[in-house]
Amino acid sequence: MSTMTMAKALNEGLRAAMAADDKVLMFGEEVGQLGGVFRITEGLQREFGPTRVYDTPLAESGIVGTAIGLAMRGYRPVCEIQFDGFVFPAFDQITTQLAKLTYRHEGALSMPVVIRIPYGGHIGAVEHHQESPEAYFAHTPGLRVVSPATAHDAYWMIQDSISSPDPVIFLEPKSRYWQKGEVDTAARQAPMERAVVVREGNDVTLIGHGAMVSMLLQVAEIAEEEGTSVEVIDLRSVSPIDWDTLVASAQSTGRVVVAQEAPGNASVGSEIAATLAERAFYTLEAPVVRVSGFDTPFPPAQLESSYLPSVDRILDAIDRVMAY
Amino acid sequence: MPLSPDALQLLRPDGSIATGDHLQAYQAIADTLSDDQLQLMYRTMVVTRALDLEAGTLQRQGQMALWVPSVGQEACQVGSALATRAQDTIFPAYREHSIARLRGVSMLQIVKLMRGLTHGGWDPKEHGNFHLYTLVLSAQTLHATGYAMGIGFDGAAGSGDLDKDEATIVYFGDGSTSEGDTHESMVFAQSYQAPIVFFLQNNHWAISTPVRVQSRTPLYLRATGYGIPSVQIDGNDPLISYAVTKHNMDRARSGHGPQFIEALTYRMGAHTTSDDPTKYRDEEELQFWAERDPIGRFRVFLGNRGHSEEFFDEVDEQARDEVSDFRRDVLALLAPPSSKIFEHVYSSPHKNLEEQAAWLAEFEDSFIPKEGPT
Numbered sequence: 001m002s003t004m005t006m007a008k009a010l011n012e013g014l015r016a017a018m019a020a021d022d023k024v025l026m027f028g029e030e031v032g033q034l035g036g037v038f039r040i041t042e043g044l045q046r047e048f049g050p051t052r053v054y055d056t057p058l059a060e061s062g063i064v065g066t067a068i069g070l071a072m073r074g075y076r077p078v079c080e081i082q083f084d085g086f087v088f089p090a091f092d093q094i095t096t097q098l099a100k101l102t103y104r105h106e107g108a109l110s111m112p113v114v115i116r117i118p119y120g121g122h123i124g125a126v127e128h129h130q131e132s133p134e135a136y137f138a139h140t141p142g143l144r145v146v147s148p149a150t151a152h153d154a155y156w157m158i159q160d161s162i163s164s165p166d167p168v169i170f171l172e173p174k175s176r177y178w179q180k181g182e183v184d185t186a187a188r189q190a191p192m193e194r195a196v197v198v199r200e201g202n203d204v205t206l207i208g209h210g211a212m213v214s215m216l217l218q219v220a221e222i223a224e225e226e227g228t229s230v231e232v233i234d235l236r237s238v239s240p241i242d243w244d245t246l247v248a249s250a251q252s253t254g255r256v257v258v259a260q261e262a263p264g265n266a267s268v269g270s271e272i273a274a275t276l277a278e279r280a281f282y283t284l285e286a287p288v289v290r291v292s293g294f295d296t297p298f299p300p301a302q303l304e305s306s307y308l309p310s311v312d313r314i315l316d317a318i319d320r321v322m323a324y
Numbered sequence: 325m326p327l328s329p330d331a332l333q334l335l336r337p338d339g340s341i342a343t344g345d346h347l348q349a350y351q352a353i354a355d356t357l358s359d360d361q362l363q364l365m366y367r368t369m370v371v372t373r374a375l376d377l378e379a380g381t382l383q384r385q386g387q388m389a390l391w392v393p394s395v396g397q398e399a400c401q402v403g404s405a406l407a408t409r410a411q412d413t414i415f416p417a418y419r420e421h422s423i424a425r426l427r428g429v430s431m432l433q434i435v436k437l438m439r440g441l442t443h444g445g446w447d448p449k450e451h452g453n454f455h456l457y458t459l460v461l462s463a464q465t466l467h468a469t470g471y472a473m474g475i476g477f478d479g480a481a482g483s484g485d486l487d488k489d490e491a492t493i494v495y496f497g498d499g500s501t502s503e504g505d506t507h508e509s510m511v512f513a514q515s516y517q518a519p520i521v522f523f524l525q526n527n528h529w530a531i532s533t534p535v536r537v538q539s540r541t542p543l544y545l546r547a548t549g550y551g552i553p554s555v556q557i558d559g560n561d562p563l564i565s566y567a568v569t570k571h572n573m574d575r576a577r578s579g580h581g582p583q584f585i586e587a588l589t590y591r592m593g594a595h596t597t598s599d600d601p602t603k604y605r606d607e608e609e610l611q612f613w614a615e616r617d618p619i620g621r622f623r624v625f626l627g628n629r630g631h632s633e634e635f636f637d638e639v640d641e642q643a644r645d646e647v648s649d650f651r652r653d654v655l656a657l658l659a660p661p662s663s664k665i666f667e668h669v670y671s672s673p674h675k676n677l678e679e680q681a682a683w684l685a686e687f688e689d690s691f692i693p694k695e696g697p698t
Contacts, residue, residue: 025477051477057515062466062508069470072455073478093505096460097467100443104456107668108447141669165671240676 001184007177009151010040012185013158014078018048021076024162026053028063028080028116037082038118038177060090067113068098076112078162084119085128091136098167099142110165114158119147120211120261121293121308122175124301131298132210132262137169138239138271145239146192147171149213151181153236156188164192171238173210195242197249201231204255204318207246207272209235212259212309219314228318238268246272247279254285255321259309264292286324289317327616328542331588332568333558337616339624350567357566359631365406365562366626367639369398369619372422374643375431375650379438382654383597388438394421396592397525399618400557402426403565404523404585407573408493409486410452415468415494418457419525423495427452432653439657461496462503465522468494469509472518472582481519482579489577491519493569499530501546502538510550513582521572522547522584525559527591532604547584559587560618563625590616662688 004012018024026041026048032055035042045053056063060081067077081087087094094115101111121130137145144166148154154172161168190196198213199220206216213234220230231249235241250256256276258269273288291309299307327333333342334354343351357365376393383391394401401422408414414427424434429452433445437457448455458464472492475481480490500506501524513520526543528535539546547554555572557564565587572583590613594601623636666681 057508057511059508059511061505062469062512065463065466065505065508066470066473066512069467069472070474070477071470072467073471073474075474075477089504092460093463093466097458097463102671103668104443105447105668106442106444107671108444108449110671144670240674243676 001182003180004151004183005178005180006148006151006154006172007038007040009155009181009183010158010172011042011044012183013155014041014044015047017078017159017162018044018052022052023074024052024076024078025070026078026080027056027067029056029058029082031055031080036080038174040116040172041080060086060088061093064090064093064098064113064115067115068093068101068111071111071113072109076162078114078116081115081117083129084117084131084133087115087117087133094137094143094169095140099140102166103142111167112162112165113167114161114170115168116158116170116172118174118177119171120173120175121298121304122211124304126301127298130301130304132260132293134169134171134238135262135267138268143167143169143239144193144237145169145171146237147173147210148236149173149176149210149234151179152183153189153234155183155185157192157236160188160192171210175211176214179214190236193237193240193242195236195245196234197231197245198234199230199232201229201253203229203253204257204321205231205233205249205253206257206259206314207233207235208259209238209268210261212261215309215311216259216314219311219318222311222315223318228322230318241272241275243275243279246276250276250280251283254283255324256284256288257291257314257317257321258288259291259314261293261308263295264290265295267292286321289321291317327558327588328556330542330544330556331558332555332564333561334563334567335561335621335625337560337621339621339628341625350564350571353567353570354563357563359629361406362626362629363631363635365402365566366619366622367642368402368422368425369562369622370639371643371646372398372425372431373619374647376421378647378650379431379435380593380597382435382651383438387654388435389440390438391597392419392438393591393593393596394419396613396617397527397559397589398422399562399622400525400559400565400587400589403562404493404569404587407566407569409573411488411490412573413453413455413468413471413490413492415455415464415471415492416457417461417464417495417497417500418459419497420495424454427454429454431650432657435654436657439654441657441660462500462505462509465494465496465500465509466505466512468492468520469513469518472513472520473516475519476516481577484578486574486577489519491521491573491577493521493523493573495523495525497530498524498526498528498535498538498543499533501543510547510552510582510584514550514552517579517581519576519579520582521569521576522552522582523569524584524586525589526586527589529591529595529601529605531595531599532601542586544584544586552582552584554584554586556586556588559589560616560621562618562622592617
């Protein structure tokens with residue numbers, strides 16, 4: 001057990017995966033000598049050489065498209081997209097190619113490609129640097145979409161993603177990069193497709209992923225002081241969603257709030273609300289309430305505290321579901 | 325519309341052999357073709373065209389959602405495909421039926437895609453490293469480039485052993501040259517000196533959009549902007565297609581980086597069976613290209629070399645036989661069970677899809693009438 005930042009945990013997880021399998025490649029914009037703009041790949045090129053860790057031309061479709069070709073050749077590519085808002089030039093290669101090639105090959109070809117994307121707000125950055133694009137990828141059959149909330153999960157989930165035979169969109173909550181946490185390099189928390197109850201409670205279930213999880217835990221503390229017992233679920237896998245864990249919690253508390261940074265319209269939170277309504281209708285005491293980004297572009301950074309879910313907005317949502 | 329003066333040609337439209345100092349190296353490569361190989365070229369072009377036309381007919385009779393004809397483009401396909409080596413990997417677009425045949429993919433397997441039975445049709449590893457057709461224009465150029473980069477990382481090129489060193493060849497059309505992926509693939513291929521040949525079949529029409537809308541400069545010159553050696557050839561001449569591709573594939577596999585070939589050819593038929601080329605092309609242009617048909621000129625060439633009428637008759641007979649078998653086999657292709665919807669979406673188990681598959685099976689079973697007592 002050691003204490004490290006999520007950034008360091010990701011770096012160590014990548015290092016472990018590259019050491020375990022020499023078919024693992026790491027590439028993207030500035031990931032070599034610089035170690036990436038967030039330094040997640042720092043030192044990897046020095047350790048594994050410029051063939052296994054390399055800088056690419058600044059072309060996202062090219063990064064993902066060549067990753068597909070390398071996977072066809074037998075490699076396990078891990079590519080970094082520099083920021084959430086920069087993934088869209090690669091959208092065609094991800095959604096029409098990467099996600100569908102195993103289906104098209106009727107199982108004769110696996111696509112073990114990991115696309116790492118730093119995502120989400122809370123860092124006061126300029127346009128296209130604070131977005132949460134998970135719903136686009138969760139909506140695409142053939143992809144797995146995961147997001148760790150802690151350093152410990154980051155260390156293990158990046159390795160699980162790399163060893164997955166399926167393509168994985170690996171969303172890194174960049175506002176959590178520099179938060180320290182305990183990392184047990186001997187044992188993972190749970191398989192990456194499982195949601196985890198990170199705090200048990202009786203009155204209301206809060207569900208979130210990535211940077212939302214620490215906020216939900218903070219909210220739970222405050223609500224507890226005010227007399228409401230709160231269960232918190234770290235979703236971890238956005239696609240597929242671990243319905244068993246979510247439904248069991250919803251049935252136990254009868255009240256659910258989902259928090260996410262992405263706009264609420266046609267979002268992961270919408271899917272959770274709809275499915276819990278289908279599967280836990282008779283035990284729900286209140287409608288599932290979503291706390292989301294608004295249905296606007298991510299606003300200029302000075303406005304992000306009003307745009308993003310906050311402790312107060314989530315507490316307000318708890319009040320609303322408790323009123324039923 | 326005269327053929328570009330830049331286009332290299334060994335076999336003239338009248339079946340005679342072109343000469344010139346600039347052609348000597350290519351002529352020497354073409355001269356290595358045995359009579360058996362020359363016959364295979366002819367046979368492949370004739371039989372593929374017959375099957376291709378039959379597939380179009382079957383589509384008109386409602387047996388396929390769509391057919392994508394390759395008529396007119398057989399020469400550049402057959403020549404370039406025969407120039408590849410067994411260890412090479414081929415990334416087609418979706419009209420490379422002659423190449424498919426030469427690498428072990430049958431027309432029937434291609435028809436499965438067009439008949440709505442599969443989105444693939446074959447396993448490239450078991451079919452001459454011939455990858456699946458890609459319908460999104462130019463996406464395959466990046467896959468081919470990544471694959472070629474992998475060849476480089478593996479040290480599987482540049483050893484000097486032409487029978488072992490690997491290369492890839494990727495096919496795309498004039499419409500695809502405007503797609504960003506084509507350009508990004510050339511950037512990556514050149515940056516990493518990947519062993520790849522870009523093979524552009526310029527058939528002059530992207531559905532109804534003429535090539536002048538894609539580019540006002542000859543397309544092969546674009547590659548030079550990336551520092552990639554490029555050449556333009558008469559794509560209806562199988563000999564120059566063979567010779568230039570052989571030369572360039574061996575350059576690529578020997579560690580000289582990417583190469584680019586533009587083959588000038590013509591789509592004699594429609595883009596697909598959903599298209600009506602009479603709305604945008606004139607008779608004069610069709611006539612120009614009909615006079616430059618690859619099969620006619622190659623037959624004259626083979627006749628001049630002493631190949632007998634019996635040979636040509638035997639090929640025609642083979643084509644008739646294959647067409648007859650093909651029609652029978654297409655009509656016998658049955659729809660897959662609905663459980664196929666859920667198969668191979670992922671390589672590892674996916675609980676939510678398993679639940680959906682089980683639900684659909686139960687739902688559909690509920691409609692099947694119970695068998696009565698016998």
